[in-house]
Amino acid sequence: MTRNSPPAEADVAALKARATQLRRHMLTMARGQGAGYIGQGLGIADALTALYFHELRYDPENLGWADRDRFLLSTGHYSIALWAALAEAGIIPVDELVTYGADNSRLEMSTLDTTPGVEVIGGSLGHGLGQGVGQALGLRLDRSEARVFVELSDGELQEGSTWEAAMSASHFRLDGLVALVDCNGIQADGPVVLDMEPVADKWRSFGWETFEIDGNDMDAVVATLAKARQRNGKPKAIVLRTLPGKGVRRIEQSEKSHFFRVDVAHWDTIIDEFEHSVGAGR
């Protein structure tokens, strides 16, 4: 595996194929545990693919590279998607994915930073963006060109600390900081319980250059990440409208549940249907 760096032209077809591979890994993980935050993971799969296989500069052989771009997964329970991306990136072994959520596994249901490739402890929602602000400030002190990408969710916007961080990022003119706001419309108690709309306008009013796109449209994700490279004195927010369960029909169509659990026989049906739909049966 070589150092990843954004190429001039994105190979969108290859990225789409890679996103399918991430989804395949996630289904394997969820089947192994019988459950997981698969809806969220499938929804964010396209954005994580675009980051890890196109936009981010990092070196799988040297995770501590000081000038690497950082990706902070604030929603620790989206770990299923991160493990899939890290496995595809060659940072953790693909074989290890089946241990997702099992006792003594490094691939926790909610991320801890002891697993290689994890930049922060996610899961206590509202923690990620402020830590991204601190990292962006630190990188600027070091005169590094490295950027910081923070994923957070629509439900997480209800945590006040997110807005404390948002205020400070624009005040400090952290134009190398990019927030990826996954708006999938669900949170622990069901469909978003406290209306956060208009999400994009909120970010704009906090001084962020804000984009709003279909987060499952790879062309749009790649093009918007390219726009967000601009060093114009403003932090960037990309509001990703995503579909929980994206790419797996039965999960897309299920009740939009925060935590998805079905029996093993059902997983086999779900996986068969998925493979059939992507035309790449095993």
Place this chain on the structure above:
Amino acid sequence: MSRAMEAGRTLAMGENEAAAGGRQSVDTPFGKALARLGQERGNIVGLTADLGKYTDIHPFRDAHPDRFFNVGMAEQNLVAVAAGLARTKKQVFATTYGVFASRRAFDFVAIALAHSNLDVKIIAGLPGLTTGYGGTHQAIEDLALMRMIPGLTIIDPMDATEIDAATVAMSDHQGPVYMRLLRGAVPVVLEPGYKFEIGKARQLRDGKDVGIISTGMMSERAIDAAALLEKRGISVAVLHVPTIKPFDAETVAAFAASVGQVVTAENHVIVGGLASLVVETLFDAGIVRKVTRIGLPDRYIECGAVPTLQQKYGLTVEAVVEKIVAIG
């Protein structure tokens, strides 16, 4: 006598509150030490949440403006930003009041900092009864809260000499620290050659009848009380325990075994802090001594002048003397 001793007046923010009186003082010992360290150590970054001049970090701000950030009135973000900076190999000194660092930002200190053992020093102003602004500003339970956080070093220094030494020691130490801050004109009690070591208690006075185990500003009161009690025929030893965590259990147990009875003295509620640590330590070591606890009651304290409050709640030299005479 200092302004702080004028009875009946609630001090304005920033006025000195800690002095028990009669001693030389040093102005802004923490900020001076940090500004000095900042000259040698280019990775030190200062942060505050709209309390720069009230937490004595302004000398660092003035000396190293490029490495100082004010995040505004947002203590959760203060700690989160500190954590992020630490992950880029900075050593961060983040200041606010103890009430905000402990109560408001607790989850961030526990998870964003301590869980990852990040190199952030939280400097916490207005410990215990060093402000007359009531329960909103008096950090009377911060030691109890913070000592539950695994891996967090907790320091409650007694004077200007110790604040200077502790600032250096915590910079030498890699990992999260919570230090209670005495600000403004801070009395000098300890000798210049005093050695501060994280995790070590220091016996400041020998004696045999009663052993006071104290921390923070109460150690100054303890040695003054011990001198007065000697004149009344009571021999009082004083063990100063500036590090609440890791706790020097061995020294505390040996000290307790060497005296007739034990008195704990802390600028903090008597539940969960130093008193609890001492009792746990003696129990674990199988040492049986009567323990009398000097500190604040398990209740919210009202507003008022600091001397009035310290007198009312027994944190003065005279109150320590009276308590020990009563149990003697």
